[in-house]
Amino acid sequence: MDEVKVVVAHSERATLQVGDVFLKIDSDQTNIDVEVEAIALAPIPTPQILWRRPPVLALARVPGMALGKLGEPSPASPAAWAAAGAAIRTLHDAPLPPWPGGNLDDITEHLDSECDWLISSGTLPADLVKRNREVAEAALRPWTPAFTHGDLQITHVFVENDQVTGVIDWSEASQGDRHFDLATLTLGHEEVLPDLLAGYGTDVDVDVIRGWWSLRSLRASRWLVEHGFDPNSPGCEFDVLRARM
Template identity: 70%
Template sequence: MDEVTVVVAHSERATLRVGDMFLKVDADPARIAVEVEAMSLAPVPTPEVLWHKPQVLALAALPGAPLGRLGGPSTGSPAAWAAAGAALRRLHDAPLPRRVGRAGRHPVDLAAELDAECASLVAGGVLPADLVTRNRRVARAAVRPWTPAFTHGDLQIAHVFVEDDTVTGIIDWSEAGRGDALHDLATFTLGHEDRLDDVLAGYGAAVDLDVIRGWWSLRSLLVVRWLTEHGFDPFAPGCEVDVLRARM
């Protein structure tokens, strides 16, 4: 019998691996529906959908390995990072999906969320006030009007699989939809800022680096408390709090 491995689990969703199959169990069936639709539309490699029910999605394992992980070393060559950038450009140039994704929050709403979260971080003693204030200032660059693109919405480095410098698949599409393309680029290079040039070489388009830096700060500020409350450690070396400290 194949061993069951818990890949990730918290109160909202869990992912299990059984042999060459991954089972995603989600408390919100709408996220499963979004993921299935997004993978059917995305012009980049995605896992094969074996079957799905309202709250469970079965996916085939991808060849290759994740490009890296936040808080750990990158396992990919410059060519692999460039290939990921090229895949991301294909996604952003694709016809727009119907729904607005996680990367598509209105600037007014995003600014309000940032202000509220910063206040909570300081009031609760989660982070020092000067660290929050500096990063809040940097994050403001990301809060601006943007041209909608087809975005992944949660393009963490661990969600991109490569083999022989080729992207073999991108996973976890539950936050996909219309959004800010620079959100994807920043999420992908979070904690691996030295790889941004390689990614942009493959992406093949000029981007506003201040906005990328703004998203690094903004994303990190918004997730520190959530990660802590759900059993993750944003204070681990190379993770979100170190990303914030780098802005100082």
């Protein structure tokens, strides 16, 4: 009998694995609504939806292995990263999903609130936060909306034989800034960015990607701390921020 494995669990959601089936349990069913619709719309490989019985969504395992893990060197080849870049470009060039994403004013307000907390709580030195807030400014500009995954972490893209076999976890998909997806996938893995862009294309502003590295790390740190994760682990968010100094 297959054992039950806890893939991720916190107060908002949990994902369990039983054999080749993943069970996603979410306290907010609108997240699952987005995931189901985004999977149907995305023009790239996605998990097969087996069934849905709120609050549970059952998905089939995608073949292959993840591109890597935050804090560890990526085991994927340059060709695999290029294939990921090509797949992401296909997604970004697809027709927009019918629901909007975050707006610039809300993103900026949230960023400044998180920076204030990081400094006032003593979680990070003020000069480190202020320097990364300056770097993040490059991302805070108008953008042409694209069909974005919204949470394109390195563990969410699977490859096999240098081909993308599946992209998972679509609950944050929306109309968004394509640079955000590229930055999220390469967070903590700056060395693979040239390989990713070899497949994606060269019409990318690397300074904007760097801005999103800082912005995402600043905005995510308090949530990670409060939900039992450690952004100070080697190669993770705090190291990303320190690399900008």
